């Protein structure tokens with residue numbers, strides 16, 4: 001399975017916000033959408049950063065609750081690692097494991113075309129393992 005096939009099955013919606021929105025806006029959006037990260041867009045619409053629940057926890061732990069009124073640009077990660085649609089799920093797992101993060105924005109033709117979370121990767125992996133087990137059972141039953 002590659003990234004394109006997974007996006008076809010799960011959809012291409014990406015939750016985004018702008019860098020001047022507050023951390024409280026981000027916390028509300030994460031809670032409301034039941035997701036773990038939001039991609040931050042710059043004025044030109046390009047990806048300017050990514051903010052995850054982990055960044056929010058860190059900001060509050062270091063700056064207190066007052067941080068919730070600060071702009072997301074102060075807490076987001078600017079150096080965003082992305083992937084392309086032709087990459088495999090194995091490659092994505094490696095990117096996430098090496099980078100120690102759980103979200104990877106996807107680019108196609110230079111444009112943001114989706115996002116894959118570790119939840120998507122695990123769900124896909126379980127489905128593949130279940131298919132293998134089922135095929136093995138069929139083989140043993142009929143062989």
Ligand code: AMP
Pocket residue numbers: 036037050051052053054055076077079080081082099100101102103104105
């Ligand atoms: P996460 O595991 O996704 O909650 O993110 C852990 C940390 O990595 C946070 O500081 C995020 O801002 C950062 N992060 C998440 N995704 C990416 C990514 N694709 N590229 C770079 N940093 C990321």
